[in-house]
Amino acid sequence: MxxxxxxxxxxxxxxxxxxxxxxxxxxxxxxxxQAPPAAFSFAVYGDSRPMMYLPYKEGQPELNQLFVEMFGLVMPEKIAEAVVKRDVKTIFDPATKELVKVVMPFESKSEVMTLTLDKGWVTEASVEDVKLLPGVQRTMFRLHGGDGWRARS
Known part of the structure; x- marks a missing residue:
């Protein structure tokens, strides 16, 4: 050209x-x-906790209804009820009776999601493909608690 x-x-x-x-x-x-010199500066950061909060105790029927509604977003309600009854496992702490773990289906038939909870807040979410990679869990989310709400360097 x-x-x-x-x-x-x-x-x-x-x-x-x-x-x-x-x-x-x-x-x-x-x-x-060029910015004018600042005598004081700070950064504001809001609450970093995840939005999923499940403060349920053992024996509360609302928990199963919550999962039926959640699965009902992607499938008919009758099928969602059957899937929750058959595939969603909830594990409670024997001492406090609080919900500590949820095992449920994920995107495909062979994928299983495990949610770990602490005081109702989801602290870890992992997925395992029981058909392709049994025993291998991929962590999708992990909330690190510990010594205060400060940045780690």
């Missing part, structure tokens, strides 16, 4: 790229990018 020359002997590509770079080298560009 032949470059298109203007009557001044410069190609249009060189002219346009020079004009595009001009603001970066202008004297007012350096002063516009």
């Amino acid at each position: 032949k470059p298109i020359f203007s009557r001044f002997g410069m190609s249009r590509r060189v002219l346009l790229s020079t004009l595009a770079l001009l603001p970066a080298f202008s004297p007012w560009a350096a002063t516009a990018q």
Whole structure:
């Protein structure tokens, strides 16, 4: 392809790229990018807990209904009830009677999701493909608790 020359002997590509770079080298560009010195600065970070909160105790029928509604978003309600009854396993702490683990189907027939809970909050979610990779759990989410709400470096 032949470059298109203007009557001044410069190609249009060189002219346009020079004009595009001009603001970066202008004297007012350096002063516009400088921020005034700050005496105090801080970052605000909201609550980092996940949105899934299941504060259920053993024997509460609302928990099964919650899973039926959740599975009912992607399948008919009658089938969702059967899937929850057959495939969703809830494990409770024998001392406190709180929900500590949920094992349920995931995206395919062979994938199983395990949710680990602490005081109702999901702290870990992992998936295992029992057909392709039995025994291998891939962690999708993990909430690290510990010594306060501070950043780790």
